Amino acid sequence: MNPTEITEEQIKMKVFPFSLKDSVKDWLYYLPPEPEKARQTLLLQSARSILNQSAAMAEEAEVVKNKQVVLKNYATGFVKDSDFIIKTDSTMSLKVPESSSKGVLVKNFYLSCDPYLSFLMQKSDSSLEAQFSRFSLGSTINGFGVAKVVDSRHPKFEKGDLVWGITGWEEYSLIAEPDSLFKIEHTDVPLSHYTGLLGMSGLTAYGGLFEVCNPKKGEKVFVSAASGSVGLLVGQFAKLTGCHVIGSAGSRENVHMVLYCRVDLLKNKFGFDDAFNYKEEQDLDAALKRYFPEGIDIHFENVGGKMLDAVLLNMRMHGRIAVCGLMSQYHQEKPEGLYNVASILIKRLRMEGFGVFDYLHLYPKFLDLVLPQIREKKITYVEDIAEGLENGPAAHVGLFSGRNVGKQVVLVARE
Amino acid sequence: MNPTEITEEQIKMKVFPFSLKDSVKDWLYYLPPEPEKARQTLLLQSARSILNQSAAMAEEAEVVKNKQVVLKNYATGFVKDSDFIIKTDSTMSLKVPESSSKGVLVKNFYLSCDPYLSFLMQKSDSSLEAQFSRFSLGSTINGFGVAKVVDSRHPKFEKGDLVWGITGWEEYSLIAEPDSLFKIEHTDVPLSHYTGLLGMSGLTAYGGLFEVCNPKKGEKVFVSAASGSVGLLVGQFAKLTGCHVIGSAGSRENVHMVLYCRVDLLKNKFGFDDAFNYKEEQDLDAALKRYFPEGIDIHFENVGGKMLDAVLLNMRMHGRIAVCGLMSQYHQEKPEGLYNVASILIKRLRMEGFGVFDYLHLYPKFLDLVLPQIREKKITYVEDIAEGLENGPAAHVGLFSGRNVGKQVVLVARE
Known part of the structure; x- marks a missing residue:
């Protein structure tokens, strides 16, 4: 046939x-x-x-x-x-x-x-x-x-x-x-x-940070799920750009010990300026206000849900949010609502979803940036x-x- | 003193x-x-x-x-x-x-x-x-x-x-x-x-449509609160660009007669390709699927709430949403939740809040476009x-x- x-x-x-x-x-x-x-x-x-x-x-x-x-x-x-x-x-x-x-x-x-x-x-x-x-x-x-x-x-x-x-x-x-x-x-x-x-995570971090968010030296960057494979790289790429970078990490309660290590690692091994365990925060809005008293210029979103809602309240004027993942929502039968949508209007935010497939054409340019950094051990992986x-x-x-x-x-x- | x-x-x-x-x-x-x-x-x-x-x-x-x-x-x-x-x-x-x-x-x-x-x-x-x-x-x-x-x-x-x-x-x-x-x-x-x-409404429509959404000929444009002062102009500017434009209008039930006229006016007076009364729609998602069987490329948001949630489900890949207003939320004590945030990720949408103050520098360019159109009666106002x-x-x-x-x-x- x-x-x-x-x-x-x-x-x-x-x-x-x-x-x-x-x-x-x-x-x-x-x-x-x-x-x-x-x-x-x-x-x-x-x-x-x-x-x-x-x-x-x-x-x-x-x-x-x-x-x-x-x-x-x-x-x-x-x-x-x-x-x-x-x-x-x-x-x-x-x-x-x-x-x-x-x-x-x-x-x-x-x-x-x-x-x-x-x-x-x-x-x-x-x-x-x-x-x-x-x-x-x-x-x-x-x-x-x-x-x-x-x-x-x-x-x-x-x-x-x-x-x-x-x-x-x-x-x-x-x-x-x-x-x-x-x-x-x-x-x-x-x-x-x-x-x-050197594959999906790297190109995702690169495309999301540089193409969607266009970071400038001195800007305040927040990365959720910062200890994940993409988050760790976003944080390091942002540091290489001269940004002030803070990450959050989380886990389920029963592996609290591991989580403690994660936050610690973000600061001491991966070069984040600071990091926090969102599971230990009663009020995510208050936590973000503590870590970003002047607000957030760039947010790299891996989590969604309540974290994104709290982030919206803490963005600065003309801030940029790259939506890379919504990890907190994948296991939910119904997604959580996002309530602080008015922040997008009031603070003229740009929120943009993207995927690595949007940036495949940038792979050679990405390699040019990242291979020397790996060889010179400037990136921790x-x-x-x-x-x-x-x-x-x-x-x-x-x-x-x-x-x-x-x-x-x-x-x-x-x- | x-x-x-x-x-x-x-x-x-x-x-x-x-x-x-x-x-x-x-x-x-x-x-x-x-x-x-x-x-x-x-x-x-x-x-x-x-x-x-x-x-x-x-x-x-x-x-x-x-x-x-x-x-x-x-x-x-x-x-x-x-x-x-x-x-x-x-x-x-x-x-x-x-x-x-x-x-x-x-x-x-x-x-x-x-x-x-x-x-x-x-x-x-x-x-x-x-x-x-x-x-x-x-x-x-x-x-x-x-x-x-x-x-x-x-x-x-x-x-x-x-x-x-x-x-x-x-x-x-x-x-x-x-x-x-x-x-x-x-x-x-x-x-x-x-x-x-020639003031705020016009410059808002111009900035939101051309600067935020970058419309191309043939794209499908949806305007909510289309019979409002900004919406009417967005629709007409999009038509001048060669887009396919559909608007929604609404009112409270007691002025149903007026509303009927509005939808009618959008089509017959203001040159929209089609228009609907959202108050007559049980299911906004179904309504949008009927009017946009191939999806929406550009959405100009004046309303927020349930309409924005339904729009998210009906956007096409790489669609753009200009958030100009959230009229349905201004009278609410607590804002409604937005549940279809995953669409932003899956369809790589860009959602951007803006205000007329972001585009004041474009006012002379805007006048160059719009004054001749007014004089030639190509814009209905x-x-x-x-x-x-x-x-x-x-x-x-x-x-x-x-x-x-x-x-x-x-x-x-x-x-």
Whole structure:
């Protein structure tokens, strides 16, 4: 059967397995809000990939076992280990099917644990749902990772290339449209750094701080979830710009000891001018007034909810808020309300949502800035590496209980 | 006594009357959030003006009766006629006191009714209070108006000049710091237009649409409170840019007939592509999906609350929201929550508060655009003129019950 002849009807009848259909789901997140058309196009592409893969197998390409982390239950409240399942019976042909003109097949080395994945694991009935796609039950988790090209039909990539970008939480991934995979050119720094500092986290911090907020020397910068992988870098980039930087960090009560260390680390290891534990503050507005008596010029938002509401009250005229994440909201069934919207008007604030995909074109410029800083050890970067794909779910769950310090990475395989 | 010798102590002891102290209060609204310092400085300036005025009176300058509209009660809920009082026993010397090096004395012709005045009439215990100043009991209402210079010590203005800018709701006003008064150069258009189309409303619409939202031909624009003085102009400027423009209008139920006319007028008189009555919509989200099946690129926000929440769900990727006013919130004791904040992140929206004072430098450029359009009758503009200062309160109250169509103006005196 010719893949181009696949009909919508066949897709509806599920003539192809779930797993590969979902390998493209993540891309939907970044598409313009024409969900139905985009989804159909991508479903067709996926279905074609499946048939192409069968063809490749008929060509006697090597077929290997492919362990995968799959969504078992939709997340409700905080994500739990039991929401994931480790699937050990899948296989993968190590050849990109002939008719997939742009496909790349990769072996995954490192995966990145990021809070937004929890959001994609929820089943939501909100009308936001229509605008992007979450993971479906039985689908492989997808996220940022570092991998090596095993086979390629894409002119930009060849076998042996090291890459970073969106890949699957599995040993091998077939990436049908690798437009946002980056080739790794510099290997004098740890490869795992491309899951964070030199990958999504770094470019996110760079784009959000410099493109959205345009910081000037001497400005007051507040970073929420400052001990997260993006927050730590935002703080350091802002310090390099000559700003006064204060961060907040938090955790659930039961890991209070770890939290104490976090706030301490922000000040003593990561060079923040000051930091506070928001869990110890009865009144976030009062806390911000204490740390920013003259107000906040730039706020880098990773948290949302009550923290953002308190920040709005403490912004200065013409302040800028980069909305990078809303971590406090991902586990909520209904989002919290934001009440101090009048501050946006009264203080002429600019609040802007952004994602790393808006700044991919700046990656070379970003590397020019950050690679020398890494080599001269002017940037402090910490990774928390969980060994083994099967420990991925626990590592991800740990993000929300404050278990990690710095970037949480999952090691799938060594080079 | 030399005015420069006035002490803080004397100010606290109220050695000068209320009315003039408050004539500068409105400026505080636009100052950076250093309220205490700014307030003290302005109080000192006011006190000096008072003493200077006494000195002028001693110089036998002409003294006239000066009718004033004064705040009687803090507004709670919707503003009522009875929250104002007409004060008829004040007087004004028609000479700027000698030591007021920059003062201008004006005779007021037209005053502008604007929703934000209601907000300044509330007594609030919110912590926003610290960042700007509301009217205090017994103070004269201040707002935008058109006036003629009676006497001036400012090098930019001379007797006989026509001006627009912030003035008092009174027959004569002494403006101590006329930095934001504009001289009216073009009198081939109705003078009353400088309260709106050629003044604050026009420059607000221009700055908000072109500077904040950067509209492109073919983009979908939504204007809330579209039948208000700013909304009507935003819609027409967007149409001139080649955008597809839809407006919403609303009123309280008891003036349903008037509202019907408004929506009709938006379409048939003001050239909107479509318009709807939000009071007739059970579900604002559904209404917006009906009018914007492909989503909204640009939203010009005059309303806030539930409308803004529904708009967030219907914005397109990289959409822009200019926050010009939050009319639905001014009469609320506690603001409504905004729940769809995640849209800002997911759809990379930019939401920006602004005020006309951010764009004063663009006034000449604005006139270059809009004067030819007025002369060629390409802009439709409607004024609702209430005759007599004593009818000002009712005219202002009417803004919130949907009584007016187009710009609500109060005629204080004819030229």
